[in-house]
Amino acid sequence: MRFNKLDLNLLVILNALLTERNITHAAEKVFLSQSATSSALARLRAYFNDELLVAAGRQMMLTPRARDLVEPVREVLMRIDTTIAAQPRFDPASEARDVILLVSDYTTAVLVPPLLAALYREAPGLRLHLRHQHDKPADLLEKGDADFLVIPSQYLSKEHPSAALFEDDYLCVTWEGNSRVRERLTFDDYLACGHVAAAFTTGKPLASFDGWFMESFDVKRRVEVTAPTLTALPSLVVGTDRIATVHRRIALQAQQTLPIRVWEPPPRIPRLVQMLQWHKHRNNDPAIRWIRERIIEVAATV
Missing domain, CATH: 3.40.190.10 (Periplasmic binding protein-like II)
Known part of the structure; x- marks a missing residue:
């Protein structure tokens, strides 16, 4: 199908090219051969009278015209998918x-x-x-x-x-053999202990939590261990005097299988x-x- 001399099938390929910025990856995304995708790119370049993607070392960069097309093309395809291509009814018992x-x-x-x-x-x-x-x-x-x-x-x-969906609050977790925290967890204990915290792809341990903590108390936690998951934190305090601050549900699940103790956090932490x-x-x-x-x-x- 054509609209204003543009083969509308090319929009799907154009969206993949604009997103992946790589002919091979775009071809895989739309289930075409690399040569067919290259041919489609040539047709798109001719239609828009623009290179769209240009080589920059081993990568490909979008031209200014291509950058202007990213959102409109994605918007058009999304609208087609949700208004024309979508089924009018959904039968959960039978549909895949x-x-x-x-x-x-x-x-x-x-x-x-x-x-x-x-x-x-x-x-x-x-x-x-x-x-x-x-x-x-x-x-x-x-x-x-x-x-x-x-x-x-x-x-x-x-x-x-x-x-x-739901709310949750936080608990502090220590090893049951922690030599510093025995009868209760004070704010001074919380600051004196080394902390185990989550660090994700940015490498910044719980940036939002630490930012809030600094702003509220003008002090910084001493983070000694970081891990890529939240659920791992309770197990990482075992055998140490460190402390972890985790969601209540995670702490209570971990308490069923680990030699740990849980405490209400001395600082009042906003609910999740x-x-x-x-x-x-x-x-x-x-x-x-x-x-x-x-x-x-x-x-x-x-």
Whole structure:
């Protein structure tokens, strides 16, 4: 199909090229050969009278015209997918569908197991793919590379709708043989102990928590150990005088199997509000709406 002399099939390839900035990767994304993708790029260059992608060493860079096309092309394809291509009805008992969720290890431990059980009973044909959250998880939602994002409220994108799932607070965790913390955990103890904290792709241990802590108390925690997951923190204090500050649900789960003690944190820490977010153009997709409602229902029982 052509519109204003443009083969609309090329828009899918153009979106892949603009996103991947690599002919080989774009070809894999749209299930074409490298030569067919190169041919499509040549046709796109002729239509727009612009190089679109230019070599810069081993990489390819977008021209100014290509950068201007990124959002409009993505927007057009997303609208087509959610208004024309989407099925008007969704029968959970019989339909098959891939669903991509961006989740943290905390969400995977707390929310995902009961969610999988509920979806298996009602929609056995759903195939769920859990993806790790990177520095900017909302970007994957924006690109259409994920269906849902589960994230604390302070990290929500303002561009897309969301719903509250559940809240959690925090506990401090120490080894039961900790020589410093015996009868109670004081604020001085909290500052004197070395800390075990989470560090993600940026390498900054719990930047938001530490920033809040510094702003509130004008002191800095002494972080001695960092780990790439939140759920690992309780096990990493065992055999040491260190302390970890983790979500209450993680601490209580860990207490069932580890030689640890849990304490109410001496500083009053703001509660976590865990949110669900989805793309604005998929708001009325029957399948997305049904899955969204199930996630919210399951979260209410966590």
